[in-house]
Amino acid sequence: MEPKDVWRAVSRHRLLVLTIVVVTGAAVGVGLWLAPKTYVATATLSAASSPQATPTDEDLDSLRGSVGELANSEDVLEEVRSRLSQPRTVEQLRDSIRGRWIQGTILVEIEATDSDPEVAAEIANTTAAVIPIYDPSNGSFLFTTSNPARPPATFSSPNLLLGIGVGVLLAVILAVCGALLRERRVAVVGAPHEVEELADAPVLAQMSQPRDPSTLPALYPGTTAADVFRQLRIALEAEASSDPVTLVVVTGVRPGGVHVWLGANLAVSLANVGRRVLLVDGRVGEEDGRPVAAGQDGAGLYDVLVGDDLDSALSPGPVPGLTVLPAGQWGGEPSDTLLETRFAHVMDEAARRFDIVVVLAPPLDQRDDARVMAAGGSVLLAVPEAGVAQRELREHVARIRSVGVRLLGVVLLTKRPERLAS
Incomplete structure (x- = not known):
């Protein structure tokens, strides 16, 4: 941590710092007053x-x-x-x-x-x-x-100057520590370098959040909106060049469909350059999740997990090379059990038929499905700027890595015009 980070924490939590200084000063003063005098x-x-x-x-x-x-x-x-x-x-x-x-x-x-x-x-x-x-x-x-000795006017112990000096030093140390601890708990994610430091992973792109997360701007190559996802695709491919991946699970840290919008457009962008892409809607049992598409006779991921043939649940995507596996209608089988016992087998079969599989997973603050789905693959994490505390992001990243999953990178979503990582 650099001095500027300490100063920023102290500045942000001035009231807390002042309170700690006043309380510590009062405690030192009372202690000196109550201490036995000699x-x-x-x-x-x-x-x-x-x-x-x-x-x-x-x-x-x-x-x-x-x-x-x-x-x-x-x-x-x-x-x-x-x-x-x-x-x-x-x-x-x-x-x-x-x-x-x-x-x-x-x-x-x-x-x-x-x-x-x-x-x-x-x-x-x-x-x-x-x-x-x-x-x-x-x-x-x-x-x-x-x-001759005369009665002293002031006591020699406790030493007032020493006590005040120690009290001031203690107040400063406690105030700074309090500000830093508060900063760790409540400070929100801001600049890309902060995200990279917290996640220990690169920020692959920085883009604005969509007004309508159901749109697919990647369908229109050559436009400014589509170029955002082209740059994301290039950054993702560069990051995976040394250790290629065939499974990318896209998830977020907050409820909503922003990460779904991100994953769907990434899949379209990959298909636009000739990749055979399977887009899987893995939001199992989400009541508020809008399905990506409907398969033949409404079949989807659930049906494949309970034993149906993969082909029976696939649907063609909006661009050549893109195939969609929707979530399907979930029945009585527990989703957690199906994901833990069958999902990896289905993804192995998909990996033999497609160049890359993009999975849309529920956000991390709702379920642990993303960690299960990403076993043997990697995670692309959508993080809203100023929308998640640094402590929360650090905890989410630790949970992802605790099961051996690779965090491929982070996409920082802002409310400002798109800016891309170099």
């Missing part, structure tokens, strides 16, 4: 050398380091505990008090942490007052509290 108070103890001191400066510095470590000694902690106005255990004080010598100076810094700012300052000052009692230098230092 305060740090610091007292500075001066350890100047006594006039009677005999150690060298290096030894005195080492002793000052020992003074800093003395802040956590058992004796000092016990003495500090006994002097505090608020009860604290020795273990609590051990975790609270930190002492260190500031190198290059005569100062020892006493730092105390507590949930109460007043107590934090009291602990630091009390520790600074107790340390001289346990002087490890044997009188080498003169101790004074040069900078």
Whole structure:
């Protein structure tokens, strides 16, 4: 995914992004407000050398380091505990008090942490007052509290800047992820390159949807309308050149007769160049499907599937080289069972007699018949521009390929004037 795709998703779902940012910000704010607060108070103890001191400066510095470590000694902690106005255990004080010598100076810094700012300052000052009692230098230092601790005005933990920074980063990440997830669920199919990426198959043509899906513009070669299907035929033949196909199942992803119109005109276009084409109406049991033609005595695909001879159900098409096998009148036999057990056998027989078989299947969002019919062949998928969600298209394509069927290509149907893939 490119940065422009991320920006497009964020732009399309601005309200969702804003909601996520506000909710995340509020949650972070409430979390910081409810989090336990700790305060740090610091007292500075001066350890100047006594006039009677005999150690060298290096030894005195080492002793000052020992003074800093003395802040956590058992004796000092016990003495500090006994002097505090608020009860604290020795273990609590051990975790609270930190002492260190500031190198290059005569100062020892006493730092105390507590949930109460007043107590934090009291602990630091009390520790600074107790340390001289346990002087490890044997009188080498003169101790004074040069900078008493004061109750801190603000807490040191949680760190506000860090918390706000993490909150902002979290809000941005969640907002972008939310926009991308929403985009995957509701974004509709648009440009050809998006379709090719989603379907992992070429867009063989891009044409406008017909006002009347019962028309056959391919019957009139040389016209602009017929040229659309000539270009589709050329693109389809080029795609199948490396691995020729004899069975092409044409289906769609939405109800309606657009894919039927597409398949019928493709069959006519193939017949116009001398191909022996069988057009099969495989819309079994569709109540709203208009039959392509009627066979002898109304016979059709159903009759062939239950045992009739194929020739008895065939009808001549509107152009030389095109033969039609209509759906027929469906009886009591379950269509699913007939398609799974008999359809492939009938298509094998048809493949021996025709150059190519074009099957008009029900749309994928209604039935799984197209996947069954295309076993051993390929599928040509009609996709309406801005008429199907990207997630749905991806799922349909996955279901087609899950049974080993080849997706030969996609025809993108728009409401604009026809534009063909190069």
